[in-house]
Amino acid sequence: xxxxxxxxxxxxxxxxxxxxxxxxxxxxxxxxxxxxxxxxxxxxxxxxxxxxxxxxxxxxxxxxxxxxxxxxxxxxxxxxxxxxxxxxxxxxxxxxxxxxxxxxxxxxxxxxxxxxxxxxxxxxxxxxxxxxxxxxxxxxxxxxxxxxxxxxxxxxxxxxxxxxxxxxxxxxxxxxxxxxxxxxxxxxxxxxxxxxxxxxxxxxxxxxxxxxxxxxxxxxxxxxxxxxxxxxxxxxxxxxxxxxxxxxxxxxxxxxxxxxxxxxxxxxxxxxxxxxxxxxxxxxxxxxxxxxxxxxxxxxxxxxxxxxxxxxxxxxxxxxxxxxxxxxxxxxxxxxxxxxxxxxxxxxxxxxxxxxxxxxxxxxxxxxxxxxxxxxxxxxxxxxxxxxxxxxxxxxxxxxxxxxxxxxxxxxxxxxxxxxxxxxxxxxxxxxxxxxxxxxxxxxxxxxxxxxxxxxxxxxxxxxxxxxxxxxxxxxxxxxxxxxxxxxxxxxxxxxxxxxxxxxxxxxxxxxxxxxxxxxxxxx
Ligand SMILES: [Ca+2]
Ligand SMILES: [Ca+2]
Numbered sequence: 001x002x003x004x005x006x007x008x009x010x011x012x013x014x015x016x017x018x019x020x021x022x023x024x025x026x027x028x029x030x031x032x033x034x035x036x037x038x039x040x041x042x043x044x045x046x047x048x049x050x051x052x053x054x055x056x057x058x059x060x061x062x063x064x065x066x067x068x069x070x071x072x073x074x075x076x077x078x079x080x081x082x083x084x085x086x087x088x089x090x091x092x093x094x095x096x097x098x099x100x101x102x103x104x105x106x107x108x109x110x111x112x113x114x115x116x117x118x119x120x121x122x123x124x125x126x127x128x129x130x131x132x133x134x135x136x137x138x139x140x141x142x143x144x145x146x147x148x149x150x151x152x153x154x155x156x157x158x159x160x161x162x163x164x165x166x167x168x169x170x171x172x173x174x175x176x177x178x179x180x181x182x183x184x185x186x187x188x189x190x191x192x193x194x195x196x197x198x199x200x201x202x203x204x205x206x207x208x209x210x211x212x213x214x215x216x217x218x219x220x221x222x223x224x225x226x227x228x229x230x231x232x233x234x235x236x237x238x239x240x241x242x243x244x245x246x247x248x249x250x251x252x253x254x255x256x257x258x259x260x261x262x263x264x265x266x267x268x269x270x271x272x273x274x275x276x277x278x279x280x281x282x283x284x285x286x287x288x289x290x291x292x293x294x295x296x297x298x299x300x301x302x303x304x305x306x307x308x309x310x311x312x313x314x315x316x317x318x319x320x321x322x323x324x325x326x327x328x329x330x331x332x333x334x335x336x337x338x339x340x341x342x343x344x345x346x347x348x349x350x351x352x353x354x355x356x357x358x359x360x361x362x363x364x365x366x367x368x369x370x371x372x373x374x375x376x377x378x379x380x381x382x383x384x385x386x387x388x389x390x391x392x393x394x395x396x397x398x399x400x401x402x403x404x405x406x407x408x409x410x411x412x413x414x415x416x417x418x419x420x421x422x423x424x425x426x427x428x429x430x431x432x433x434x435x436x437x438x439x440x441x442x443x444x445x446x447x448x449x450x451x452x453x454x455x456x457x458x459x460x461x462x463x464x465x466x467x468x469x470x471x472x473x474x475x476x477x478x479x480x481x482x483x484x485x486x487x488x489x490x491x492x493x494x495x496x497x498x499x500x501x502x503x504x505x506x507x508x509x510x511x512x513x514x515x516x517x518x519x520x521x522x523x524x
Contacts, residue, residue, distance in 0.1 A: 054371070054397055055231070055334040056140070057325060058242040061314050062101065062152055062249035063354065064340035066365050068311070075268075076308050077261065080319030081367065084338055086377045088369025089417050091410075093383040095425035095447055097502075099342040099354045099361045102155035102167065104386065108341070109135050109153065109172070111390030111405035113426075113502035118510035120430060122155050125167050129510040134402050136390045137172040140240040143399050148175035148227055151220045152244035158200050159184050159251060162216055173242075175227070179219035182210045183246075183253040191251045192302075194291040202291055203299075203352060204251035205306030207259040212316060215254065217245045221320040228321075232328040238397070243321060248310035248344075250353075258309035258316075267301040267308075270347035272475075277350055279477040281462020283443055284454070286431045287345075287355035295352075304346050335396055336369040339386065348473065355429055357445035357454055358474055359466075362427040370396055370414050378417035383425040383447050384410060406501065424448045426498045431456070446495040453491035463488070 068078040070085040071092075097107045102122035103114045110133055114120050118129035126133060137147040149172070152158070156166030163180030170176075183206075193204035212218040224243045231239045247254060277285065295303075318338065325331045343361045345351040354361050364386065387407035394401045395409045412419045425447045433439045441457040445464075452474060454464040463479040465488055470476075478484045503509065 052333075053145075053238045055238045055330060056145075056240045056393055056397065057321070057334050057336045058240065058393075059245070059318055059321065059336070059338045060153065060242070061245045061247065061311075061318075061338075061340045062158065063342070063344050064248055064311060064314070064365060065344040065346075065360055066363055067308065067346075068315075068365055070367075071365060075262065075266075077312055078315040080315045080322060081338060081365070084318070084322060084336060084369060085367050088336065088367050088376065089374060089378040089380050089414050091366040091368070091384050091413075092379055092381045093425070093447065093449070094339070094364050094366035095362045095383065095385050095427050096340075096342040096364050097385055097387050097426070098428055099356065100429075101341050104341040105154050108386040108389055109137070109169075111136065111387060111401065111407055112504075113387060113406050114428060115499075115502040115509045116404075116406065116504045118512065120509075123157070123167055124512065125154060125169050127169060127171070128512050128516040131513075131516060135169060135172045136393065137240050137242060138169075139390075139394060139399050139401055140397070141172075141174065145238050145240045145397075145399075146175075146231065147173050147240040148177075148242070149173045150177045150223045150227065150241070150243045151179070151216075152246055153242050156246075158246055158249045159188070160200060162246060177220075177223045177227075179216060179223055181216035181219050182208065182214040183216055183251070186210075187253060188251075191253060193251070194294050194299075199251040200249075202250065202289065203295075203303050205303065205310075206251060206253045207256040207306070207309070208253055209256060211255055212313070215313070217247050217314055217317045220245060221317040224321045225324040228324050228328055228330060232330055245314050245317060247314040248307050252303075252306035252310040254306075254310045254313035258313045259305060261312060262305045262308045264301050264305050267304040269297050269300045269304075270350075273347075273350040276475050279480070280349070281456055281464065283431045283441075283456040283461050284356070284358070284464060285349065285351065287351055287353065287361075287429075289352070292352055300347055303352070307344075307346060332371055334371070335393065336367075337389065337393070338365065338367045339389070340364045341386075357427050357429050357443055359447075359452065359468075359472075362445060362447070368392070368410065368414060374415045374417065380410075380413040380417040380419075381449065382413065382420045382423060383449060384408075384413070384421060385425040385427075388421075404504070424494065424498060426495070426502065428499075428502070431461075444495055444499050446491060446498055448491075448494075451487070451491060453488070453495060455492065455495060459492070465491070 067073045067076045070082040096104045098104045098114045106117045106119040106126045107114050117126045141147045154168050162184040191204050191206040195202040343363045345360050348360050388410050391407050392410040395411050408422050427445045429443050430440045443456045445454040452466040456462045465478040466474040
């Protein structure tokens with residue numbers, strides 16, 4: 001079976017010697033054989049009969065904002081996510097806890113805020129700070145579930161680490177598959193980049209002549225089909241299958257037909273940036289990168305076109321996985337989650353990419369389809385966070401959780417989308433005060449149904465207040481206006497309370513333990 005994956009990758013002509021040697025190396029191939037065997041084919045008489053326990057299909061995209069047709073975007077077409085939204089509940093106001101891959105994903109998969117995981121930057125894993133905590137997939141494993149990962153769940157350097165384990169947590173999974181497609185292995189010399197030769201951290205794109213199946217996300221979908229087929233044969237053991245797509249993360253590489261759906265000249269360019277920036281404290285714009293000075297309107301349009309194309313390409317791969325679930329008769333007993341690790345700017349406030357706490361960067365798409373639960377096509381409007389996924393999935397599947405989880409269960413909102421939960425979401429981000437000395441401060445942003453309120457360094461570096469009822473684009477900072485003094489006092493108190501809840505009981509964020517195993521799986 002592993003041979004069939006190997007064959008598929010080799011057959012696609014996309015596995016060069018170095019990655020090939022790593023992925024299918026001596027111990028690796030045996031190990032993987034064994035894992036697949038143990039995971040899917042063998043019986044586990046010690047486990048309780050789990051036939052009626054629901055499966056989980058956890059789908060996540062990388063750097064995807066809410067530019068989706070099911071979220072009302074006027075241009076972007078995401079027919080497969082639209083269909084998924086029709087069979088579940090779409091969360092209108094879902095937010096990440098930190099708008100950067102590593103901190104956000106560690107938070108989501110541990111059910112703890114970044115101040116409690118201690119993971120506040122990329123290329124780290126919570127085993128270095130809170131090693132005995134049970135991750136979300138691990139909690140499922142401990143109760144007899146088969147847990148597998150395909151692609152990016154914990155942090156990966158994209159595109160460099162595609163085809164490797166990234167900064168993974170091996171304890172979370174029994175099976176890990178890391179395909180690498182033409183976007184990673186063949187096409188980098190053709191990619192346009194604002195910083196030539198760099199593709200992951202900077203704006204970069206390419207309309208590929210190769211079709212879906214040769215791209216990494218296409219290979220991920222094929223691997224997901226392959227795993228699901230095997231899961232379908234063993235209904236006595238429920239599964240938690242996580243599929244982490246790479247697009248639309250930079251470089252925005254996807255097949256050319258997806259670019260053709262978004263004619264360059266019709267792509268929007270955000271106007272009025274200078275006027276908008278005038279009322280902002282400087283940390284609000286701290287994610288700006290120097291190379292973005294090179295952006296012309298023509299490049300801005302190309303960039304937006306490539307991002308939208310990559311989004312629709314990713315949507316098509318999600319569609320393949322969902323079709324497989326239906327075809328295999330698994331849909332009736334499988335909870336489906338779709339989300340992203342954080343949002344993304346495409347020029348709003350003059351910003352691109354992530355690491356801001358404006359709505360575009362803090363907000364994520366979130367759709368949960370739980371069979372036989374609630375009204376199909378429901379829309380939940382109370383603010384929620386990725387932090388809430390762990391307790392939600394655990395409750396839906398009757399899985400025991402660690403006692404210190406910091407999120408809320410969304411099950412009441414799945415049963416009745418008009419139900420209210422905690423009523424707010426908090427997102428934090430870091431800014432350097434002195435990069436050379438490693439000195440930093442945080443911005444914390446509170447989102448309620450009506451307001452976004454942000455404090456930089458407890459207000460010492462500035463505040464922002466936006467009224468979403470009147471200003472959904474967050475253009476008018478009301479923080480300096482006398483009419484809002486009372487609103488700010490209330491929100492500031494609410495924010496402080498919320499921020500206190502992001503820390504562990506000890507009040508201290510755990511430090512990275514130098515003696516702990518540090519993952520170095522990215523550069524074999
Ligand atoms: Ca990301
Ligand atoms: Ca403004």
